[in-house]
Amino acid sequence: MIQKCISCGKEYPIDDIIYTCQCGNLLEVLYDYEDIREKISKEGFRKREIGVWRYLEYLPVENPKKIVSLYEGGTPLYRCDNLAKELGLKELYVKNEGANPTGSFKDRGMTVGVTRANELNIEVVGCASTGNTSASLAAYSARAGKKCIVLLPGGNVALGKLAQAMFYGAKVIQIEGNFDEALEMVIKLAEDKKLYLLNSINPFRLEGQKTIGFEICDQLDWQLPDRVILPVGNAGNISAIWKGFKEFKETGIIEDLPKMTGIQAEGAKPIVEAFKKGSKTIVPEENPETIATAIRIGNPVNYPKALDAIYSSKGFAESVSDREITEAQKLLARKEGIFVEPASAASIAGLIKLIDMEIVDRDEKIVCITTGNGLKDPDAAIRASERPIEIECDMDILQNIIEG
Ligand code: F0G
Numbered sequence: 001m002i003q004k005c006i007s008c009g010k011e012y013p014i015d016d017i018i019y020t021c022q023c024g025n026l027l028e029v030l031y032d033y034e035d036i037r038e039k040i041s042k043e044g045f046r047k048r049e050i051g052v053w054r055y056l057e058y059l060p061v062e063n064p065k066k067i068v069s070l071y072e073g074g075t076p077l078y079r080c081d082n083l084a085k086e087l088g089l090k091e092l093y094v095k096n097e098g099a100n101p102t103g104s105f106k107d108r109g110m111t112v113g114v115t116r117a118n119e120l121n122i123e124v125v126g127c128a129s130t131g132n133t134s135a136s137l138a139a140y141s142a143r144a145g146k147k148c149i150v151l152l153p154g155g156n157v158a159l160g161k162l163a164q165a166m167f168y169g170a171k172v173i174q175i176e177g178n179f180d181e182a183l184e185m186v187i188k189l190a191e192d193k194k195l196y197l198l199n200s201i202n203p204f205r206l207e208g209q210k211t212i213g214f215e216i217c218d219q220l221d222w223q224l225p226d227r228v229i230l231p232v233g234n235a236g237n238i239s240a241i242w243k244g245f246k247e248f249k250e251t252g253i254i255e256d257l258p259k260m261t262g263i264q265a266e267g268a269k270p271i272v273e274a275f276k277k278g279s280k281t282i283v284p285e286e287n288p289e290t291i292a293t294a295i296r297i298g299n300p301v302n303y304p305k306a307l308d309a310i311y312s313s314k315g316f317a318e319s320v321s322d323r324e325i326t327e328a329q330k331l332l333a334r335k336e337g338i339f340v341e342p343a344s345a346a347s348i349a350g351l352i353k354l355i356d357m358e359i360v361d362r363d364e365k366i367v368c369i370t371t372g373n374g375l376k377d378p379d380a381a382i383r384a385s386e387r388p389i390e391i392e393c394d395m396d397i398l399q400n401i402i403e404g
Contacts, residue, residue: 017120058207066118123146128199130295134150138164139168160377200301236302264295270300343371
């Protein structure tokens with residue numbers, strides 16, 4: 001097991017506490033895949049409970065006794081026939097990451113990231129966050145007995161996420177700035193060794209998140225989807241899931257790879273802009289803005305990995321408006337009973353747009369990933385809904401209303 005630069009190829013031991021290569025580029029964790037291939041089997045996986053740790057051989061842990069877990073992963077993969085019918089699709093699934101312990105996919109990253117901190121005997125962990133990362137890190141560090149510092153952007157962090165970070169006992173600092181600025185600041189703290197950084201620039205966190213890809217294969221009985229669609233913010237998750245699929249292929253579990261399709265909000269779409277130009281670099285956006293506050297990010301750190309995932313898989317990147325996001329959020333709730341936060345609904349909004357654009361074929365087998373629970377952002381849901389009908393305690397009035 002090593003850390004390796006995705007650009008210059010320089011290798012580092014896994015116990016080196018670094019976040020980027022000396023050349024400035026991103027790192028990834030790599031394994032001896034021949035060794036993994038000998039140790040694993042589909043039947044072997046099935047003997048363990050579904051979840052992140054079912055795929056232990058692919059995870060960067062030296063001493064399993066150090067694992068910090070809240071039973072993350074193993075989220076439902078719903079077959080969504082009502083929505084498929086509405087959209088004229090053959091086979092549509094939703095992988096609902098909102099069912100994780102703190103209500104988002106971040107828990108998969110944090111079980112591995114905080115376990116790593118445990119193995120390194122680190123006492124203080126930290127992150128910048130639009131909300132979910134901080135909620136998750138706060139929970140896992142509480143469970144591990146570690147101190148946690150989180151930096152949040154000023155203004156509109158969704159209420160549920162803020163409540164979680166505060167309640168799990170993290171030191172919560174809200175800056176007068178956006179996520180990108182918060183991340184820059186926390187990276188400086190990490191460079192000064194004030195904390196162990198658990199943003200997705202940390203390649204160990206992404207190792208946990210790649211298990212979304214593993215579970216999709218597992219839950220579909222190893223019959224891969226043609227396409228996976230997900231929201232993109234700091235661009236770690238799409239990179240992680242792509243790595244997961246590639247590792248399953250390399251170790252003989254699957255034969256094909258799905259098209260990775262990333263969706264951003266119109267007000268925060270540097271990766272979509274790069275994709276439309278066929279570019280491998282992004283132009284950061286100064287003032288990202290969207291109702292999907294989770295993905296209100298103008299300078300995604302993982303863009304090189306994300307663009308590689310999209311280009312190598314022959315996938316796509318598209319943006320959707322706030323109105324399309326809210327419409328999709330409602331449609332998913334009303335057709336399938338799945339309540340997700342706005343950023344998550346970007347995957348459904350993107351699917352709808354890509355069908356219209358004839359990028360998505362109606363015969364494709366599609367998995368949309370919904371990344372966070374709807375309860376995270378109750379304000380957004382209430383704003384998008386009709387007010388309750390208020391009446392006196394009077395049976396006649398009640399009867400009139402339900403009949404009318
Ligand atoms: N969906 C939700 C619900 C998120 O919270 C995030 C990221 C994303 C999608 C995008 O994932 O960054 O890997 O591309 N939230 C981070 C946070 C930035 O701080 O909670 P990504």
